[in-house]
Amino acid sequence: MYSEELYKTDPEIFDVVRKEAEREHSGLELIASENFVSEAVIAALGSVLTNKYAEGYPYKWTKDTDEIDYSKYGRYYGGCEHVDEGEKLAIERAKELFGADHVNVQSHSGTTANMTAYFALGEPGDTLLGLNLSHGGHLSHGHPINFSGRFFNVVQYEVDRQTEQIDFDTLLKLAREAKPKIIVAGASAYPRTMHFERFREVADDVGAYLVADIAHIAGLVAADLHVSPVPYADIVTTTTHKTLRGPRGAIIMCKKEFARTVDKVSFPGMQGGPLEHVIAAKAVAFKEAASDEFITYQKQTIANAKALAEALTKLDYRMVAGGTDTHLMLVDLRSKGVTGRKAERRLEKVGITCNRNTIPYDPEKPFVTSGIRLGTPALTTRGMKEPEMANIAELIDELITNIEERDRYPAIKAKVEELCESFPLYPRRRTEYKNISAR
Numbered sequence: 001m002y003s004e005e006l007y008k009t010d011p012e013i014f015d016v017v018r019k020e021a022e023r024e025h026s027g028l029e030l031i032a033s034e035n036f037v038s039e040a041v042i043a044a045l046g047s048v049l050t051n052k053y054a055e056g057y058p059y060k061w062t063k064d065t066d067e068i069d070y071s072k073y074g075r076y077y078g079g080c081e082h083v084d085e086g087e088k089l090a091i092e093r094a095k096e097l098f099g100a101d102h103v104n105v106q107s108h109s110g111t112t113a114n115m116t117a118y119f120a121l122g123e124p125g126d127t128l129l130g131l132n133l134s135h136g137g138h139l140s141h142g143h144p145i146n147f148s149g150r151f152f153n154v155v156q157y158e159v160d161r162q163t164e165q166i167d168f169d170t171l172l173k174l175a176r177e178a179k180p181k182i183i184v185a186g187a188s189a190y191p192r193t194m195h196f197e198r199f200r201e202v203a204d205d206v207g208a209y210l211v212a213d214i215a216h217i218a219g220l221v222a223a224d225l226h227v228s229p230v231p232y233a234d235i236v237t238t239t240t241h242k243t244l245r246g247p248r249g250a251i252i253m254c255k256k257e258f259a260r261t262v263d264k265v266s267f268p269g270m271q272g273g274p275l276e277h278v279i280a281a282k283a284v285a286f287k288e289a290a291s292d293e294f295i296t297y298q299k300q301t302i303a304n305a306k307a308l309a310e311a312l313t314k315l316d317y318r319m320v321a322g323g324t325d326t327h328l329m330l331v332d333l334r335s336k337g338v339t340g341r342k343a344e345r346r347l348e349k350v351g352i353t354c355n356r357n358t359i360p361y362d363p364e365k366p367f368v369t370s371g372i373r374l375g376t377p378a379l380t381t382r383g384m385k386e387p388e389m390a391n392i393a394e395l396i397d398e399l400i401t402n403i404e405e406r407d408r409y410p411a412i413k414a415k416v417e418e419l420c421e422s423f424p425l426y427p428r429r430r431t432e433y434k435n436i437s438a439r
């Protein structure tokens with residue numbers, strides 16, 4: 001019904017949306033940072049809450065006791081009584097889900113959340129110790145072209161050459177030399193468990209603050225399938241749109257002692273008006289994440305990642321760090337004589353989407369890379385299980401081992417589409433779009 005309005009007003013953008021829904025349905029989504037949100041989350045996102053300005057918070061900080069007072073009006077605009085309820089629900093649900101003292105749900109993105117965390121704990125020029133991007137870290141953990149690398153004195157740690165995992169003795173040595181103000185624990189391409197308790201030991205040894213960034217693994221943490229950083233880190237940031245399966249955005253969790261500062265740095269320090277439609281959608285996602293179904297889903301996501309990694313290993317692909325404990329894996333393609341860039345581009349031609357990724361100590365340039373990163377959150381949301389993972393490993397292998405034989409691509413693509421047809425995505429939505437555009 002509302003899509004019809006879009007079609008009438010702007011058929012070009014309608015078509016963008018319609019075609020994207022078809023693309024999501026008819027391809028195999030292996031990008032580890034993507035997922036498919038529920039219709040309930042989309043409904044909150046596409047709601048009138050987008051109209052509301054609500055700078056401030058649905059509470060006030062008391063001057064002398066440093067406590068949150070919900071009975072006071074903490075907004076800089078009138079008419080916030082309903083969005084206040086939405087934001088309070090998002091906060092309470094996130095606190096419950098992760099066991100955090102305080103949660104700020106206003107961050108527009110994971111990068112902004114990290115920026116807020118760093119400026120809550122440090123000043124420009126302070127030393128920041130983060131995982132190198134080409135060893136699995138994120139741009140916002142100190143890359144020179146990112147704000148983090150420009151505002152902070154960055155020292156980067158790497159994974160061990162042999163194990164391709166973080167070695168805490170090496171990290172401790174580096175931390176003692178660098179004397180960082182802030183240590184960042186977290187990654188975008190690290191298939192193994194992040195031992196936050198070990199990071200805490202290192203931080204304590206050198207008197208540093210610890211920021212944990214669980215953008216990728218938040219869903220696993222919420223389902224208790226990965227060690228939680230909440231007891232160990234001073235501030236925990238996470239995106240809400242990856243394994244957590246909510247809208248695009250982020251939240252910041254912290255210990256009580258940093259709560260007021262985090263709020264102040266976020267607004268007015270870093271952002272203006274919060275996106276209350278996104279915050280409402282975050283609340284919906286947190287409610288979904290507290291369910292038994294969500295735990296079952298996360299367990300299956302991990303089981304699927306293990307199944308895919310094992311099937312690829314049998315087909316002679318090397319898994320970085322020897323496999324996976326999480327929702328993702330890094331595949332070293334050197335045994336196949338194919339670069340990450342080529343694999344990414346050609347896989348896309350048969351409807352398999354993933355991203356090229358550096359492997360630790362990669363001999364190729366970051367734009368080319370020797371590997372690809374594969375993740376199972378999105379496919380698991382569609383209902384795929386271990387047998388499909390074995391099938392997908394074979395499809396990937398068929399493409400990679402015959403990469404120059406383009407006449408074989410259509411047959412592989414047909415197999416991909418056939419598999420997708422058995423796991424329909426947004427069926428009602430796609431039917432509606434089809435009906436409207438057929439008129």
Ligand SMILES: *Cc1c(COP(=O)(O)O)cnc(C)c1O
Pocket residue numbers: 033108109110111112137138140186187188213214215216239249250
């Ligand atoms: C994805 C990711 C982010 C950034 O999220 P954006 O919302 O894209 O800014 C931050 N940290 C890590 C570890 C991530 O994987």
